[in-house]
Amino acid sequence: MRDDLLTPPSTTADGSLPTRQVHDLYARGVRYAELHEPVNLSSPTPRDLRALDFVRVATARGLLVRWQLRAGRRADPALTARDLTHLQPPASLDGARPAERLTEWRNRFYIGRCVWRRGPGFVQIRDRRDGVLQRFNLLQPAYVQAVTLLEQQQMSGVDPDVLVALRAEHLVLDFGGLDWWAPCLIDRWPVPSMVL
Numbered sequence: 001m002r003d004d005l006l007t008p009p010s011t012t013a014d015g016s017l018p019t020r021q022v023h024d025l026y027a028r029g030v031r032y033a034e035l036h037e038p039v040n041l042s043s044p045t046p047r048d049l050r051a052l053d054f055v056r057v058a059t060a061r062g063l064l065v066r067w068q069l070r071a072g073r074r075a076d077p078a079l080t081a082r083d084l085t086h087l088q089p090p091a092s093l094d095g096a097r098p099a100e101r102l103t104e105w106r107n108r109f110y111i112g113r114c115v116w117r118r119g120p121g122f123v124q125i126r127d128r129r130d131g132v133l134q135r136f137n138l139l140q141p142a143y144v145q146a147v148t149l150l151e152q153q154q155m156s157g158v159d160p161d162v163l164v165a166l167r168a169e170h171l172v173l174d175f176g177g178l179d180w181w182a183p184c185l186i187d188r189w190p191v192p193s194m195v196l
Helices: 017-027 046-061 078-083 098-108 141-151 160-168
Strands: 032-034 064-066 068-070 114-119 122-127 134-138 172-175 178-181
Touching: 017 046, 046 064, 046 178, 078 098, 114 141, 122 141, 134 141, 141 160, 141 178, 160 172
Parallel strands: 032 064
Antiparallel strands: 114 122, 122 134, 172 178
C-alpha cells in the first residue's frame, strides 16, 4: 500500500481508531489519503460511521481526504446543505443535482465550521453550519463526560437526556438508527485561535 492512500478504517470495535490512524499518518508526513469505498449513509454500518469519523478527524488535522458519499435518494437535503458541511467535501455525491450540491458544499466549507474544545471542567462547541455562530458552553458533568464518549462514538455510556439535547442541536446526527458525533476536535489550529 502506498503511504498516500488509505483503505477504509478497519472494523475493530475501538472508536478511537480513526483518530489514531489520522494522527499516525500525519506524523509520518502523509498529507493526502483516499477512502476506496463510499461512505454509505442511506443504510450505514459501523464501518461507514468510522469512515465518516476518519473524514472528520482528518478535516480537523489538515489531512486531505478523497472520499465519496452515498446518502440515498431520500436523504434529508439538510444533510449536504448543513449537517456535514464542516467536513471536507466528498469527491462525489449521489441523489438529485449532485454537481450543484457539491459546488454549494465546496463554497461553504472551511476549517472550524463546527468545532469543539475542552477546558478545565467545561466543553465549548462552536457551530457555524447554519451560517451564524452558535456557541454551546457545556458545564454540567454529564455533558462534559458525554462529549468524551461521543468523540469515540461510544453512545451506550451517554445519558439519554443529554443525547436527546445534542440531537436537537444537530451535534449528534442519526443515520439509520446509528448516532454520529459531528463536531471536530481541533488539535492543530490552522489560523489564530481567536478567529475560530
